[in-house]
Amino acid sequence: MLKISIIKCLSDNYSYLLKDENTNTVGVVDPSEFAAIDKEIKKKYRKLDFILNTHHHADHIGGNLELKEKYNSKIVCSFNDKEIIKNTDINLNDGDIFSFGKTDFRVIHIPGHTLGHVAFYSKNAKVIFSGDTLFSLGCGRIFEGSFEQMFNSIEKIKKLPSDTLIYCGHEYTEKNGEFAVRIDDQNKILKERIKNVKSNIKQGLPSIPVSLKNELDTNIFLRCENEKIKSKLQMHNASKLEVFTKLRNLKDQF
Ligand code: ZN
Ligand code: FE
Numbered sequence: 544m545l546k547i548s549i550i551k552c553l554s555d556n557y558s559y560l561l562k563d564e565n566t567n568t569v570g571v572v573d574p575s576e577f578a579a580i581d582k583e584i585k586k587k588y589r590k591l592d593f594i595l596n597t598h599h600h601a602d603h604i605g606g607n608l609e610l611k612e613k614y615n616s617k618i619v620c621s622f623n624d625k626e627i628i629k630n631t632d633i634n635l636n637d638g639d640i641f642s643f644g645k646t647d648f649r650v651i652h653i654p655g656h657t658l659g660h661v662a663f664y665s666k667n668a669k670v671i672f673s674g675d676t677l678f679s680l681g682c683g684r685i686f687e688g689s690f691e692q693m694f695n696s697i698e699k700i701k702k703l704p705s706d707t708l709i710y711c712g713h714e715y716t717e718k719n720g721e722f723a724v725r726i727d728d729q730n731k732i733l734k735e736r737i738k739n740v741k742s743n744i745k746q747g748l749p750s751i752p753v754s755l756k757n758e759l760d761t762n763i764f765l766r767c768e769n770e771k772i773k774s775k776l777q778m779h780n781a782s783k784l785e786v787f788t789k790l791r792n793l794k795d796q797f
Contacts, residue, residue: 681715
């Protein structure tokens with residue numbers, strides 16, 4: 544069994560502390576900073592075997608070196624980020640399996656936000672760490688890749704089992720919802736979800752994780768073929784990629 548603890552970092556980042564219960568293997572996904580993670584480790588496990596990075600941005604690797612030094616951890620990331628992220632130990636390609644104790648993670652290359660961006664997906668644990676590619680009710684900004692790459696990356700995630708739980712890199716859900724509901728303005732499930740998210744955030748609770756099923760119903764970036772969304776954008780004959788591109792551009796200006 545995989546145990547996941549959510550750690551709030553910086554202003555709106557999430558790092559995730561993992562423990563494979565069968566083997567007492569401990570890891571962290573995207574340690575934004577040293578102190579917040581170290582505090583949790585001291586409280587819970589007093590060890591850290593692996594540091595997993597979805598991509599090279601500072602707010603996802605900020606704690607890497609200090610944690611590695613203190614706990615003698617191994618840094619795991621995409622081959623594409625080998626030269627960018629310092630002191631890495633294990634570099635993986637699309638489709639590779641990373642064995643985290645008895646929990647297997649499949650590496651899925653999802654370029655767009657950055658070129659080397661990967662997700663860590665476990666079929667058995669039914670979880671995906673999606674970094675800054677797929678957010679709850681949104682998707683990441685396109686910095687290094689193309690719209691088409693980002694679109695295809697999200698399409699890959701869409702094909703996973705719908706009961707997969709998504710753990711993303713930031714708490715952007717409320718803001719994403721405000722944008723989504725302007726476009727998908729007749730979506731009752733979305734409106735209900737936004738209510739829940741607002742109440743969670745008010746109580747200081749994360750909106751994460753969210754199931755892929757829920758995202759398929761409410762995340763406009765996963766719904767580019769939806770007739771109501773296309774009609775709202777006056778893009779009746781457009782392709783899914785064209786709709787995606789339009790949505791991403793509108794969101795950038797929101
Ligand atoms: Zn990023
Ligand atoms: Fe980020």
